[in-house]
Amino acid sequence: MAAACSGTAVPVWLSEDDLSCIICQGLLDWPTTLPCGHSFCFQCLKDLWVTKRAGVDGCPWACPICRKGPSAKPMLHKNPLLQDLVDKYRQAALELEAGPEPEPEPAPAPRSLCRPTPPQETVRKSNTKVIQELTELVGQLVDITKSLQTQRPGLESGLDNALGILYTDSSSEEEYSLDSPRLVTFSASQKKIRAILHNLEEIRENLHGMHGGVPRQETRQETSGAQVQEMSSPLCLLPDQRCPVPRKASHFSLWAISPTFDLETISCILEVSNNCRTVTVSRGLHYYPPSPGRFSISQVLCSQSFSSGQKYWEVDTRHCSHWAVGVASWGMKRDQMLGRTMDSWCIEWKGPGQFSAWAMMKKTDLHLGLPEVVGVWLDLELGKLAFYSVADQERLLYECEVSSSSPLHPAFWLYGLKPGNYLEIKQLNT
Missing domain, CATH: 2.60.120.920 (SPRY domain)
Known part of the structure; x- marks a missing residue:
């Protein structure tokens, strides 16, 4: 790769797929390029030719991609340019994975000037405060999600915009039957709401248990009671809006x-x-x-x-x-x-x-x-x-x-x- 001027590196964006062997799906190792222009790991290509000597159309040394090749086994040579690119890509990937070097920690103060604080007590206080704050936030999210879940389709067109979900806007009072294709399409967004609500309630339940809140069994009973109440609600129009949902495959049957x-x-x-x-x-x-x-x-x-x-x-x-x-x-x-x-x-x-x-x-x-x-x-x-x-x-x-x-x-x-x-x-x- 030529630089714009001496000492200046030109950034090149490559993905792993650009430098991968189609046989092993890994980065090229001792890359060799066939006359047709396709490149592979030397050992991968050699093993493929040994195990698949039948070849294609009578050619035992065919390229695995384009199926072209000479009748005689070609000499395989290392492609130094590709090897250099692979080495540089691998090194860059390792540096990105390692992240920036950590800054040196400040030197501790002299012991005579510090009053030691029990570390376990400090961590316990910090964790308790964080858990309490998280519990409050999750509770607010649960309330918001439940309020969104109870809105009827077509009357609140901003629902999916708030959640970043696309669905078919219905501005009329059209009735939905359980066999309607539009119901199944809309159910995808409602399914996401239910999944979000389910995950939030699990998080809230776990947080309660971590700092002595409501027992897990009691929380489950309250949730089950809410589900029973929702099942008896006259507004239960969509199966995955208010009621327990069977497998998605049954909706798509x-x-x-x-x-x-x-x-x-x-x-x-x-x-x-x-x-x-x-x-x-x-x-x-x-x-x-x-x-x-x-x-x-x-x-x-x-x-x-x-x-x-x-x-x-x-x-x-x-x-x-x-x-x-x-x-x-x-x-x-x-x-x-x-x-x-x-x-x-x-x-x-x-x-x-x-x-x-x-x-x-x-x-x-x-x-x-x-x-x-x-x-x-x-x-x-x-x-x-x-x-x-x-x-x-x-x-x-x-x-x-x-x-x-x-x-x-x-x-x-x-x-x-x-x-x-x-x-x-x-x-x-x-």
Whole structure:
């Protein structure tokens, strides 16, 4: 990289993906570049060629990305420029992780001038005061959230603006039935309110217990009584506005589907089950008939396409260490990664602390735990895409807008290429 002038460094913004090996998904180690221009770790490429000697179209030394290569094994040389970039990136990442050097602590005063204070007593007083202040603040937040929760939809248009949640504004006195698609759409915002309220009440309960407040069991009884009172209220119009809510999947049951993987798009690194609902990292390059729609990296679309209406499906991710789940148009470039194009959206898990969402080529970090089963809700009438962690209590992971000039397909990406890793589309009862 050339500097603007001698002694001046030009800042360059790189992400880990820019310097990663598509085979191991880690930073390049002793990078080697093939004649086609694609670069990999030397050992990763060597191991891949040894374990997958079948190659592609009779070429045993094919590039894992573009599938091109000479008939004779090429000489692999280290790319010094890439290695230098990787070393600098790794050093910068370590410095950022370490943070600034701590300032030296001031020298203690002479013992003769100080009256020692019992440290445990000081900490106890400080903690008690903080807990009391937090309890008061949480109590205020609970009251505010409850007041928002009891407002009827459509009569308080500022509700979601206050919470930063987008929903369909309804200025009329239109009646909502329990089977209405608009009810399900609005329930997403109400679900967030209930989740916020639930978390706040748990925090308040724990704070009470820490400084001798109301016993935990008594607090639970009061909460249960409030729920019973809400269930008998005549204003209980929405199931997740006032009443206990069943699994989110039951709300989406009218739109539940079980899509199947498309063999014309699946990468040769992957293979599917007989029912086309499980995709697995293959132990060797799998042969599929030539197709212009086939991905060159470990991705696959589903055969089903959607241009209108609402759809919901679930994906079991428990048996895949690194994955991405989302939607994409059929026109998505086959050498591009899911979420890194203007016509694909996804959430991806690359390990603890590496959970994110990609929309309009922008990354959003998700500070949440691993979702074992992901529910995907696509509402093309409102142009919304939402991802849920599906368990006993559903949790919204991420929500965004989608817009595409062509139909959208369920899309998947399996990272790491560890043989045996797989994703499964669940068979839902529709």
